[in-house]
Amino acid sequence: MAEHHLPGSPPVPVLLRRSARARRISLRVSQLDGRVTLTVPRGVSEAEALDFALSKSDWVRGHLASRQGDVAVTQGAVLPVEGRPRRVICETTRRVRLEEDALILPADRPGLRAQAFLREMARDRLAAASDRHAATLGRGYTRLTLRDTRSRWGSCSSAGALMYSWRLVLAPPEILDYVAAHEVAHLAEMNHSPAFWAQVDRLYGPHDRARAWLRNEGSTLHRYRFESAG
Structure with a gap:
């Protein structure tokens, strides 16, 4: 270029x-x-x-x-978790707590502690959604991995391995569920043919709104910076 x-x-x-x-x-x-x-x-x-x-x-x-600027995940920042804005509060504590409107973090390296907590939360949510959709489809997957990808929200290999962006846990739950349904549908159809989209609709239901959310709002999930925060 x-x-x-x-x-x-x-x-x-x-x-x-x-x-x-x-x-x-x-x-x-x-x-x-x-x-x-x-x-x-x-x-x-x-x-x-x-x-x-x-x-x-x-x-x-x-x-x-x-264009919205980056947000460091530290004291006073507002971070969406499952689509709900949570105020970051740093305290003298050893564990992370997710409350209705707040994310309580240890004052020592809060960004890294938040990232570890959210990755585990994402793994739980994505594994549960993938298991549910795979059971409906009647096909199993071989493994599930998480990455911090910018170019895609998920993928499914020909060997049945699923990969997701852990940042999906920042999005509303129905968005995470749509991505899981999308990737699991590839276990049956390794393409984006009408047959594939029929499988997505079978697993998730009408998906146009979720696709539009990712297209219009998905990039905002990458605003949040964890590694150098705090």
Whole structure:
């Protein structure tokens, strides 16, 4: 990918990416890191693509200005757990406690303690959802692993191994359940054919709202920083 800049103060870096699959020029502003990507199909000149980006410069700057900043998980921060905002409170304690509107953390390395607690919570929720959906489908999976992935919320390998982002525990429970149903459905259909989506609907029910939530709100789950907090 080649880097260019939209003029202005300050200039905005734009990554130009050519794609054989693209049908039209498109611009994307990442809510994760503010990266601006200009995707260009075959047969379109670089000059034409840059003219398109320039015509959209106000739109790009508007999106960059509205991008939410990162949140360090430490005293006073507000962190969603299962979709509910919880105020982070650091105390002289050895254990993490999840309350109705608060997450109580030890004052020593609260971010890392929160991350460990949430990963275990995510494992419990995702294992339970995966087991339930796999039983309905009548197929088993081989293992379940958690990662902190940015490009996908889950995956299912041809060997039946499930992988999920542990940050799904920050989302409303129905979103986590949808992702589990989506990945378990791949145990029967390793594709995104109509037959696959029929399996998702069988396991989860109508899924359009959950997919839209992930598309529109999912990136906000990556705002929360645990490793360097506290």
